[in-house]
Amino acid sequence: MSSTMATKPRRQTGVVVEQVVRQFGDRVVLDHLDLTIADEELVILLGPSGCGKSTLLRLLAGLDRPDGGRVEVPARRAIVFQADRLLPWQRVLRNVTLGLHGADAEQRARDVLAEVGLAGREKAWPKELSGGEAQRVSLARALVSEPELVLLDEPFAALDAITRLRMHDLVRALRTKHQAAMLLVTHDVDEAIALADRIVVMSNGRIGTSHEVHLTAADREASVAREELRARLLEDLGLAGQH
Numbered sequence: 001m002s003s004t005m006a007t008k009p010r011r012q013t014g015v016v017v018e019q020v021v022r023q024f025g026d027r028v029v030l031d032h033l034d035l036t037i038a039d040e041e042l043v044i045l046l047g048p049s050g051c052g053k054s055t056l057l058r059l060l061a062g063l064d065r066p067d068g069g070r071v072e073v074p075a076r077r078a079i080v081f082q083a084d085r086l087l088p089w090q091r092v093l094r095n096v097t098l099g100l101h102g103a104d105a106e107q108r109a110r111d112v113l114a115e116v117g118l119a120g121r122e123k124a125w126p127k128e129l130s131g132g133e134a135q136r137v138s139l140a141r142a143l144v145s146e147p148e149l150v151l152l153d154e155p156f157a158a159l160d161a162i163t164r165l166r167m168h169d170l171v172r173a174l175r176t177k178h179q180a181a182m183l184l185v186t187h188d189v190d191e192a193i194a195l196a197d198r199i200v201v202m203s204n205g206r207i208g209t210s211h212e213v214h215l216t217a218a219d220r221e222a223s224v225a226r227e228e229l230r231a232r233l234l235e236d237l238g239l240a241g242q243h
């Protein structure tokens, strides 16, 4: 994948995780885990706290290495964390252009800031932003390098419910525009249903079940299909009977 970047600069194949093992001391966190993500697919990773979701994301981001198995990822990757991690001493625009090269870097950053609804806020300092705005900047920073894979680790968990819904709309719009594969970690079953092409549930260090989501926009709002899927996911998570 990355070795073919010179000849095929865009649209590599997606993610392949095969029999991956990661352990910390005696604790086996990822236990021969398999996962594939197709080009431009949005996969939601659900799982209980401590099951290894962030560990998997770190491997995919290249921030950590597996103890066994194979991880294949596209060369251009970006990661968005729960906390925005913006540099407080840099204005919004500079936070997005950091690490970019080329004469058009600033214009690209302005364009992507406009896409996330922050045109006119380029000169703001991070401390002047709301939580939702700060995560919009984080998304802009992730997308400005035109990644083939975007990893999102509970990106909206710290936001209020209404802002979170707005961010869902934004993610759907950005997907259409940017066509990257995305892997988004969340604890929120409704968020998963709202966004996913496919939902994978992690338990015991592996991907336990995988649900293709075939909901229309109307289905996603309120429907039997959605409630059925929600019930199945809660069952997978061992939370059946809860709301």
Ligand SMILES: Nc1ncnc2c1ncn2[C@@H]1O[C@H](COP(=O)(O)OP(=O)(O)OP(=O)(O)O)[C@@H](O)[C@H]1O
Residues within 6 Å of the ligand: 024, 029, 047, 048, 049, 050, 051, 052, 053, 054, 055, 056
């Ligand atoms: N660098 C490390 N050294 C030792 N143990 C680690 C390390 N990183 C993760 N772990 C352990 O691996 C397990 C999985 O952690 P991880 O952060 O991947 O879980 P998670 O599913 O993302 O949890 P949460 O949903 O609460 O964020 C935990 O028991 C954690 O303590």
